[in-house]
Amino acid sequence: EAGVTQFPSHSVIEKGQTVTLRCDPISGHDNLYWYRRVMGKEIKFLLHFVKESKQDESGMPNNRFLAERTGGTYSTLKVQPAELEDSGVYFCASSQAGTTGYTFGSGTRLTVV
């Protein structure tokens, strides 16, 4: 079984540019989560999809962040325009319905300069 895959693994962009992160969950996993770790801080929840619907987006920092999960498969997280404080590692995780304990991807390290 393939794990949770995230693209790209690293991204360096200039302030004001747009970046799109992608997450491919494990096939058949209805739940998909985005988390972020800013350097030196905790890993923090951003949002949760159940299939293509946003179940909880209470962790999204502001309206510069847009997450989508068309068709309930892969998800994208777009940051537009990027700011310096958006730098960090963005993790995606997925799980089957009715289970607890996710499978995480290896993360995308975003650096905004």
Place this chain on the structure above:
Amino acid sequence: AQSVTQPDIHITVSEGASLELRCNYSYGATPYLFWYVQSPGQGLQLLLKYFSGDTLVQGIKGFEAEFKRSQSSFNLRKPSVHWSDAAEYFCAVGRPGGSQGNLIFGKGTKLSVKP
């Protein structure tokens, strides 16, 4: 407010020595409890989890954790550390019950292993 505290930012132990990583939580009820490990260049891997029942939980790679309700703690232990255990370890809590919910993480403890 719900929170997880890992008081040790960085720990160094000698290979073969025992290890204990501390985790305390603040939560309205007994949450689900997790330990994850992140090795360099890797994603977060689940070491073990506690939902209910026996308070001593066995995990992968020879790790165990003990839930102590009176202390709101869920410390991670390993009797003999291997060089490959060098990584960052995260304690997390989640909402109990069958529904999915987001996890609250501690800041992590980075483990270095001396030869």
